[in-house]
Amino acid sequence: MASKLDDDTACVIMEPVIFDMPQDSFLRDVRRLCTETGALLVFDEMWTGFRLALGGAQEYFDTPADLATFSKAISNGMPISVLTGRRDVMRRCDEDVFFSTTYGGEALSLAATQATLTKLRDRDVPRVLAAQGTKLQTAYNEIAEKLGLDFTRCIGCPYHSMITFDATAADPLLCKSLVQQELIRRGVLWSGFHNVCYALGNEEVDAVIAAYEDVLPLLGRAVNGARVSELLRGRPVEPVFRDGSGKASITEKTSRDGTASDGKASPLHSVHTSNFPDILQQLRGSLLVTTYQAGTLVVLRPDPDSRTINTHFRAFRKPMGLAVRPNRIAVGTAQGIWELHNVPAVAAKLEPADKYDACFLPRWGHVTGDIAIHEMAYAGKELWFVNTRFSCLCVSDGEHSFVPRWRPSFVSHIAPEDRCHLNGLGLVDGRPRYVTALGETDIAAGWRENKKTGGILVDVVTQEVVAGGLSMPHSPRWHSGRLWVLELGRGGLGYVDLKSGRYESIIELPGFTRGLDFAGNLAFVGLSQVRESAVFSGIEITERLRPEDRTCGVWVIDISSGRIVA
Structure with missing residues (x-):
């Protein structure tokens, strides 16, 4: 912040607390910087006023602001707003600054304020709020x-x-x-x-805690059994924010199925090595990448004129399979599949002319429901996809959410329990032949117990486990x-000797390896920078690399030498 403040800075406006308390002497350091540069420090105390302390955050942290705003906590909900501050600053309102409020002359709210302040002081309300809030949070x-x-x-x-x-x-929305x-x-x-209030007594707090004791075990079973969506009695409603023009904001664009169309800048950004554009240009190809967390399909296209990568973002809801x-x-998403078709007539009309040789538009959508769809592949005229929730390979027929075609022999029946975390699908001669799973288990989320070395590679035709201990x-x-395969738990790329079942690693990368394709001797490997959680704890890569050392992106590997190319 110090580098942002100078003599031209009029003021710093901030909420002293949003959720977590500020660290160490942060507010006092801001106060000092404002004093040194002559900028006014303005506290928005709509939340903190009369809750942290009677004097709000200024009293609680012993950090006076030059101006501060408060709202109807001072009047127990009656309509009123308060602007207060240093005497010399406030006196400017009597001189050359026009100042007005909606309820400035409303006497009933002033009377309510006087009565409320008396009770806040006499009953030591901030202390009571702190005690009850701490009790809830701790419990x-x-x-x-x-x-x-x-995970919560x-x-x-x-x-x-x-x-x-x-x-x-x-x-998180489903949870x-x-x-x-x-x-x-x-x-x-x-x-x-x-949001703790004084009316919340011990009886009410204890009732909330007792309800948590009932509900959290149910949540745990639902998450571990991948049944959260199944237990909901209706479809969750997501908030949609719009700007003044009525157009959807980025919040909406990155949380919906379908493509964005307003042409605004994406919240994502990317960097690339200097040789990456040349690689794609020599291959005369583009690269498609899905990012589940950001809800985006990323199209990487070489620009021969600038020798850079043109990165095109399109929003889908939690895309994974491609x-x-x-x-x-x-594209496989949170609730279904979108198919985009090339429409050359549209590509021919795009500006600048003669720059685009294809334009893919959404032409077909299929609702699968929340099946945790993972990898997909076209086999002949059919689109096969991994149904992780139900531990099977599926196709669609236009009538059902999904049609199971294959499941591992060790899975006794199809159920929405993520029994083995089936995830990867590989074709041989245009037909499904190999799948990966995180465990050879037949109970709900049973793979979690031995996720570090319980992974397997299964032959779809013979039902044989051709490699284990992955x-x-x-x-x-x-x-x-x-037969190439990634080891997410080690950040590895390698191949399996089908005679011995042995996995031979050729390289370990600084990220969770998910997503693989080839062009000649080049392997394009997707890396994810996953946050710490129960799912990803206790595996080699989380022990080998700190979170800040993990990378999210695409790496290019020469499989003949194991050398990183880009």
Whole structure:
């Protein structure tokens, strides 16, 4: 912040606390910088006023602001707003600054303010809020820890805390919706926050804690069994934010199925090595990449004029699987599959002229439901996809959500329990031949217990496990007479000797390896920078690399030498 402030800075406007308390002397350092540069420090105390302390964050942190704003907490909900501050600054409102408020002359709110301030002081309300909020926050985290639910935490300051869910364990929106649904059934109206008020007594706090003790075990079973969506009684509603023109904001664009069309800048950005454009140009190809967390299909195209990569982003809801064939692209998303067709007539009309040789538009969509769709591939005229939730390979027929075609012999029956975490699909001679799974297990989420070395590679035709002891394998591919596979748990790329079943590693990369394709001797390997969670704890790569040392992107490897090319 110090580099941003200078003599031309009029003021710094900030909320002193949002959820977590500021670290160390942060607010006092901001105060000092403003004083040194002559900038006014303005605190927005709509949340903190009369909750942290009677004097708000200024009193609590012993950090006076030059101006501060407060709202109806001062009047117990009656309409009023307050601007207060240093005497010399406030006196400018009597001189050359026009100042007005909507309820400036409304006496009833002033009377309510006077009465409220008296009770806030006499009953030491901030202390009570802190005690009850701490009790709720501590209880939630203790229950979650006792149940081993490391994907959820209650964070924030006591009077205003929030429940969080790790997206690597399950969809946060679905988790929140399930907890909300079950709490309402137990008489607790809940929106993911603890906004503590003085009326919330010990009896009410204990009732909320008792409800958490009922609901969190159910949440744990749902997440571990991959059944969160199944237990919901309706479809969760996501917020949509729009700007003043009525157009969807980036928040909406990155959370919906379908493609964005307003042409605004994407929230993502990318960098590439200097030789990467030349590689794609020599191959006369483009590269498609899905990113689940950002909800985006990324199209990487070489620009021969500038020798750079033109990166094109299109929004899909949690895309993972990709399949391509001439003039077709299929994208697997959170609830279904989109197929895009090449429309040459449209490509011919795009500006600048003669720059684009293809334009893919959405032409077909199929609803699968929440099946945790992973890898996909065209086999003949059919589109096959990995149904991870139901532990099987499927196709679509236009009438059903999915049609199971194959499941591992060790999985006794099809159920929405993610029994082995089937994930990768490889073709040989145009037919499904090899799949990867994270465990040879037949119980709900049974693969989690031995995820570090329990991974397997299975022959679809013979049902034989051709390789075991793998660390979270992914993306089997038959190329140049070898069966290649990624080891997510080690960040590795290697191949399997089908005679011995031995995995031969050729390189380990600084990320979770997921997604693989070949062009001649070049392997294009996708890397994810996954956050710490129960799913990814206890594996080699999380022990070998710190989170900040892991990379998200695409690496190009020469498979003849194991050398990184780009």
